Amino acid sequence: MSSRYTFGGDEHIFVEVDEEMSLEAFFVSLSMTNAVRKANIKGVTEICPANASFQIKFDPDVIHPDDMMKELKRLEAEAEQGDNVLETRIIEVPVYYQDPWTHDTLMRFRERHQDPSATDIEYAASINGYDSVEKFIEAHSGAPWFVSMVGFVSGLPFLYQMVDRSRQIQVPKYLSPRTDTPRQTVGYGGSFSCIYSVRGAGGYQMFGITPMPIYDPEQRVPYLKDFMVFFKPGDIVRFKPINREEYDAVIAQVQAGEYMPRIRNVRFSLSEFNADMDGTNAKLMEALYDR
Incomplete structure (x- = not known):
């Protein structure tokens, strides 16, 4: 290098x-x-x-x-x-895949998409060789992600999936950008996932939405009182699929000022990961539920 x-x-x-x-x-x-x-x-x-x-x-x-x-x-x-060892944290991010808000948005911009007859996640599943959206969601949420940078707009994390190259999801951006993307949309472009921290234009494919705030310039969210931006480079993320009922429950907790994301401190070794990717990932995700 x-x-x-x-x-x-x-x-x-x-x-x-x-x-x-x-x-x-x-x-x-x-x-x-x-x-x-x-x-x-x-x-x-x-x-x-x-x-x-x-x-x-x-x-x-x-x-x-x-x-x-x-x-x-x-x-x-x-x-x-x-020694390529990082003391960091792993964070569970709940995701309501195929939610109604990103669905309504993507349907307004089908003329800008590679496949106007399919939704974003249906298109992504198809071109990556998955025979169903459910299998694609399993792949997207089945391994942790590295936050490699934060930026472009305030608080937006770029996430790189921690799997070998042959298993990495790849999806092109829209043919031309949308003029609207819901806040907290979980998107995908190239080989990177992201979470849109604010509402605005965007070109990444939209797979779902998280009820978990990641950017709060007014710092009213309890876990953002020290700093308005939640993510930092080196964080590890586990996407957890949730349904509408679970989504609404988290929203209620957020509005009541009671929601706290599940976070654990972990040690990540690049050499150990390269020697056993799946084993390392399993240990990282198990750490989320250790007391």
Whole structure:
């Protein structure tokens, strides 16, 4: 893996760890951004991690761009020698698949879709070789997901499924973007899932919706009182299919200020995962229910 460094004007350095997303590339990117933060380099004003890359903003009057570049390359050498172990958390996110709200929305935009005769999830199931939507939902919710970056709009997580390449779901985005997407829609584009943190335009396929708030600029939601954005890079997510009754029950808890997502602290080892993906995933999801 050989990173590519480029300057962005006088104040930015963009580092592309790899051309395609992988957990290995994510770990290098995460390790480097954490190292930059820990090093407390004078002049660094912003650190922006992404799926397999990151960008550093700095003040060239405080640190020369060439010196900033040298510092990043030094930190990369240290990151590549790391043990690729992450102390993180696994979070259960309830999802009401094939809900009426995203269904009504997607039906308004069929002329922008690859298959106007099918719903988004029916299309995704078909092109990925599943003989039913139910089997597709099992695949989408059957393995955990890595939060590889948060952004594009405030609080929106991009999630990468933790399975081998041959089993990864792949679905193209809409032919042209929608002008509407319900808040908290669980979407999919390319090989990434996401959760739309706000209502707005979007091009990802819509599979369902979660009743769990993930972004609250007013910080009224109890578990968002410390920070308005719920997810952070390195989080692990387990999607839990729920029905309408369960969805309504969570909504009632949220409105009463009583809902708390199921969260457990876990240790994730990339080497252990690569040696036994299914076994590692099973342990991670079992950890959600450990007392």
